[in-house]
Structures are given as C-alpha cells and as structure tokens.
Amino acid sequence: MPGLDPGIRHLRRRLDCRVKPGNDEEKPEDLTMATHKLLLLPGDGIGPEVMGEVKRLIDWLNAAGIAKFETDTGLVGGSAYDAHKVSISEGDMAKALAADAIIFGAVGGPKWDAVPYEVRPEAGLLRLRKDLALFANLRPAVCYPALADASSLKREAVEGLDIMIVRELTGGVYFGEPKTITDLGNGQKRAVDTQVYDTYEIERIGRVAFELARKRKNKVTSMEKRNVMKSGVLWNEVMTAVHKREYPDVTLEHQLADSGGMMLVKAPKQFDVIVTDNLFGDMLSDIAAMLTGSLGMLPSASLGEVDVKSRKRKALYEPVHGSAPDIAGKGLANPIAMISSFGMALRYSFDMGALADKVDAAIAAVLASGLRTADIKSEGTTAASTTQMGEAILKELQKLHA
Ligand code: IPM
Ligand code: MG
Numbered sequence: 001m002p003g004l005d006p007g008i009r010h011l012r013r014r015l016d017c018r019v020k021p022g023n024d025e026e027k028p029e030d031l032t033m034a035t036h037k038l039l040l041l042p043g044d045g046i047g048p049e050v051m052g053e054v055k056r057l058i059d060w061l062n063a064a065g066i067a068k069f070e071t072d073t074g075l076v077g078g079s080a081y082d083a084h085k086v087s088i089s090e091g092d093m094a095k096a097l098a099a100d101a102i103i104f105g106a107v108g109g110p111k112w113d114a115v116p117y118e119v120r121p122e123a124g125l126l127r128l129r130k131d132l133a134l135f136a137n138l139r140p141a142v143c144y145p146a147l148a149d150a151s152s153l154k155r156e157a158v159e160g161l162d163i164m165i166v167r168e169l170t171g172g173v174y175f176g177e178p179k180t181i182t183d184l185g186n187g188q189k190r191a192v193d194t195q196v197y198d199t200y201e202i203e204r205i206g207r208v209a210f211e212l213a214r215k216r217k218n219k220v221t222s223m224e225k226r227n228v229m230k231s232g233v234l235w236n237e238v239m240t241a242v243h244k245r246e247y248p249d250v251t252l253e254h255q256l257a258d259s260g261g262m263m264l265v266k267a268p269k270q271f272d273v274i275v276t277d278n279l280f281g282d283m284l285s286d287i288a289a290m291l292t293g294s295l296g297m298l299p300s301a302s303l304g305e306v307d308v309k310s311r312k313r314k315a316l317y318e319p320v321h322g323s324a325p326d327i328a329g330k331g332l333a334n335p336i337a338m339i340s341s342f343g344m345a346l347r348y349s350f351d352m353g354a355l356a357d358k359v360d361a362a363i364a365a366v367l368a369s370g371l372r373t374a375d376i377k378s379e380g381t382t383a384a385s386t387t388q389m390g391e392a393i394l395k396e397l398q399k400l401h402a
Contacts, residue, residue: 033065033067033068034068035068035069035070036067036068036069036070036100036101036349036350037069037070037072037098037099037100037101038058038069038070038071038072038099038100038101038102038103038345039071039072039073039074039092039095039096039099039101039102039103040054040055040071040072040073040074040102040103041073041074041075041076041092041096041102041103041104041105042073042079042105043076043077043078043079043104043105043106043107043121043124043323044077044078044079044105044106044107044108044109044112044121044323044325044328045106045107045108045109045322045323045324045325045328046105046106046321046323046324046327046328046333046386047077047105047106047107047323048105049328049329049331049333049335049386050105050106050319050333050334050335050337050338050339050386051103051105051338052335052386052387052390053335053338053339053386053387053389053390053393054103054335054338054339054341054342055071056390056391056394057339057342057359057390057393057394057397058071058342060394060397060398061355064401066355066401067346067350067352067355072095072099074088074089074091074092074095074096075088075089075092076088076092076104076107076121076124076125076128077106077107077108077112077121077122077124077125077323078107078108078109078111078112078115078121080092080121080124081112081115081119081121085119086119086124087107087119087120087121087122087123087124087125087127088123088124088127088128093127093128093131096128096131096132096316097131097132097314100312100315100349100350101315101316101317101345101349101350102128102132102315102316102317103316103317103318103341103342103345104125104128104316104317104318105318105319105323105338106318106319106321106322106323106324107121107122107124107125107322107323108120108121108122108322108323108325109121109323109325109328110325111325121323125318126174126175128316129169129170129302129316130170130175132304132314132316133170133304133305133314134169134170134302134303134304134314134315134316135168135169135170135171135201135204135205135303135304135305136166136168136169136204136205136208136302136303136304137165137166137167137168137169137281137300137301137302137303138164138165138166138208138212138300138301138302138303138344138348139164139165139166139167139281139285139288139289139298139299139300139320140162140163140164140165140298140299140344141161141162141163141164141165141268141285141288141289141291141292141298142161142162142292143158143159143160143161143162143291143292143293144292144293144297144363144364144367145159145364145368146364146367146368146370147292147293147294147297147367147376148293149378150293150294150376150378151290151291151292151293152290153265153268153291157267157268157269157291158268158269158291158292160269161268161269161291161292162216163268163271163272163273163274163288164212164216164272164273164274165273165274165276165281165284165285165288166205166208166209166212166273166274166275166276166281167276167277167278167280167281167282167284167285168197168201168202168205168275168276168277168278168281169278169281169302170201170278171196171197171198171201171277171278172195172196172197172231172277172278172279173193173194173195173196173278173279174278174279175278176193176194176195176196177194177196178192178194179192179193179194180192195229195231195277195279196231197231197234197235197277199234199238202234202235202238202239202242203238203242204305205275206222206238206239206242206243206275207242207246207247208275208303209222209273209274209275210242210243210246210247210250212273213247213250213251213272213273214247214249214250216272216273217272218249218250218251218272219250219251219252219253219271219272219273220243220250220251220252220253220272220273220274220275221252221253221254221255221260221271221272221273221274221275222235222236222239222252222253222254222255222274222275222276223254223255223256223257223260223274223275223276223280223284224236224254224256224257224276224277224280225256225257225258225280226254226256227256231277235277236254239252239254239275240252240254257276257280257284260274260276260280260284261283261284261287264284264287264288264291265287265291268288268291274288285298285300285320286320289320289321293376294334294375294376295320295321295322295337295375296319296321296333296334296336296337296373296375296376297334297336297337297340297376298319298320298321298337299317299318299319299320299337299338299340299341299343299344300317300318300319300320300341300344301315301316301317301341301344301345301348302315302316302317302318303315303348313349315345315348315349317341317342317344317345317349318341319337319338319341320337321334321337327374331385331386331387332373332374332375332385332386333373333386334373334374334375334376334386334389335373335386335389335390335393336363336373336389336393339359339363339390339393340359340360340363342359343356343359343360344356346359358397358400358401359393359397361396361400362393362394362396362397362399362400363393363396365396365400366389366392366393366396369392370382371384371388371389371392372384373385373386373389
C-alpha cells in the first residue's frame, strides 16, 4: 500500500498475519456478489451511537458496490425490556438465528438495575451466545502506533503489542447449574455458581486457539487455576493432550490465570494467543483492552462451529466496552471498537480480509492524523465527537479504496 506512513504499513503487516485460514487476500471482488444478511442490535447506552457509525460504513459499502449487505434491526437489553418486558424478544431471536452475522452494540445501565434477574439487560446477550452456540470469543488487543502513549503502561511495554485472547464463551461459571441463592432460614442465604467444563468444550476452544496461532507467532498460552480448581486441572490436561495430538508444531505454555494477569501488565508482548475460560477471559480481556489505550478500542468476534455442509458459522461481533451510560447521548463515545468489530465480521464471516485490512488501516491513519475521542485524548491532539471520528474513518477508507 504505497503512500501509507511506515507505522501504518507495519500495523498492516501485523494485521495481515491475523487473517483467517484460507482467505485469499488478492482475490478481486466477485462480480456476482452474494447478499449478506446482517442483524444490527444497537442495545443501550452508547450502543446506538457507535452502531450509527457502522451503519454509515455499511451504507457506503452498499452504495459503492463493494459489498451487498441487507440489514435489519432489533432490540436487546434494556431497550428490549422497555418495549417487551424481556431482554430479547422471540421475534428478534428468530432474526438472529437467520442472520449471516449479528452486529451488537452494548447492553445495560442503572435504569434497569431493579428489573428481575432473568430479564436483566445482560441476559439478552448471554442468550444469544448460548442459543447460537457462539463458543469461541476472539478479542484481539492491538496497540496502534499512534496510541502507545495513551496506555497506562510505558510506551516500550505496549508499542507493537498484538495479542489475541481466545475466551471460551458458552460454558463455565456463566452457565453452569446449579446457579441459585437459597434462604437458609437462619438469617443467612447461600449463593451457588457452578464452574463446569466437559472435555469437548476445552478441546474445541483449544483448536480455535492453536489454529489462530499458526497464522500468527505460533504460540499459545493457556490460563487456568489448576492449583485450586478441578476445572483448571481438566483444562490443563485437555489443552496438553490436544496440543500433543494435533498441534505439536505450535508452542504451548501454561500459566496460572492470576500470574497471567500480572504478566499481562508487566510484559504483555511475551504473549501471542491466550486461551482461557469464560470468567478468566472476561477479566483478562478487560486488562488487555487497557494496554491498547482504552476500552473503546477493543473489538471482538463470537463464533460458532463451522457447519460442514454450508461452510458457514454463526457469528456475533461486538465491542468489548459496555454501554457507558454516563456518556450516552453526548457524542463522546469512541466508535473505533464498534467499527473494528464490523471489520472482524468482514474478515471472519464474509471472507473480505483485504477490505478488513483497509478498515484497520483507515483507523490507524485517522489516529496517526491526531484525531481523538475523549477516552484517548492527549495533549496536542484534536478532539472529535463520535460522528466526527466515524466520518473521518470512512473518508480514509474511501481514499484507501480509490
Ligand atoms: C463482556 C461483558 C459481558 C460478559 C456482560 C455484559 C454480560 O462484560 O462481553 O465482556 O461478562 O461476558
Ligand atoms: Mg467483560
């Protein structure tokens, strides 16, 4: 890509090695273009604002004849509760099941603190993950060159950072039964959550991690708590067995999840792919997000198994950040995590790796130009609203595509 500054070229090279298996980078776009069905679920808080910036991108891709997306919109989280007294309606679940990919904003907020547990905003997201069997959650943490100083860590520690957290998403303590609060009748209550993993669940998430590592720096670090938890003992055993049997060419390391968290803030560049369970993955990915400068930067993909016949897989793409109700509606939200989540959809659902690279390069170029939303603002940079950031990224993309 001539004309790009060296920092961005370097970033692009790093992004290239994240491309999914079998993706033909230089393939010209197909003239008999397939129509892809997207379900947009903006959700609550800043969700609708950041989704608006993705919509801007989709509209342009359609208008320019670069891709054909058919979009539908639904309600999830608090907005679904307000309309239907549920966290997602059956109608929207049916749409989700029929879509080629779901683009998800964020859910939750203090407004719904008092709603029944079963219909709390987060339940909508958890149901989507479970019912669509989206067991593999990919959370790449890439430090854009222009943002190395926005991290709370020293520049040397994060510059050039490129790690992929692979979080198991449909098992563990999030879904294990029993999950109860019992009144013991003596003024005490007892709460139980269940951490449970079967061999097959560990095997399949392990395979996702090893496959990704082969396209990257060929290293997987598995994190659990085998010193305290039986599920950690099994996790470690199964990862070791899958590695030995199917991926001996990949380097596998094991770390206890607590010391892994410590290492993530001490020397994050030692990692390539981190594979871990649902709860540890939730925590470790928030830590990884901050390494990149802001939670507003981290995208994610939640993927199901590839269907042998159709070669398709269910998928949901969402920013790692939450609904940030404190800044909702003020034009302050950073749309980058949402836009790059859409970039992941191009890459992992629609085989448009080259276009996804351009989206990433457009983001890098805008950051290099000094434009910043409030969360990543530093001295000497130019303040931008959500919309201004979205527009600037689209303009760069149009330039890269011309
Ligand atoms: C995430 C979020 C969710 C989770 C919440 C909103 C249920 O924190 O995707 O990381 O805990 O998985
Ligand atoms: Mg989380």
